[in-house]
Amino acid sequence: MAATVITPSGTGAMEAGLVLDEDGQRFVILTFKEPQGEPTLVTFTVPVFKNYVEHLVRTAKAADEEANWGVPG
Numbered sequence: 001m002a003a004t005v006i007t008p009s010g011t012g013a014m015e016a017g018l019v020l021d022e023d024g025q026r027f028v029i030l031t032f033k034e035p036q037g038e039p040t041l042v043t044f045t046v047p048v049f050k051n052y053v054e055h056l057v058r059t060a061k062a063a064d065e066e067a068n069w070g071v072p073g
Helices: 045-060
Strands: 013-018 026-032 042-045
Touching: 026 045, 042 045
Parallel strands: none
Antiparallel strands: 013 026, 026 042
16 A cells, blocks of 8 residues: 655644544544645544654654754665
């Protein structure tokens, strides 16, 4: 399967919501909106979402260090 690249930009480009399914299971839904594109929804269970947020925080901190930037490959 090919990778999906999402490039949200502008106000409201990303939104988060909390939902319950029919069985009462809890999910976090992230909605990414691209200019002139259809929204892309990504759902997470709460534990997976919490781990994802922790990873994003570490990545955001690493982005401040010039040595962490490079061309892949």
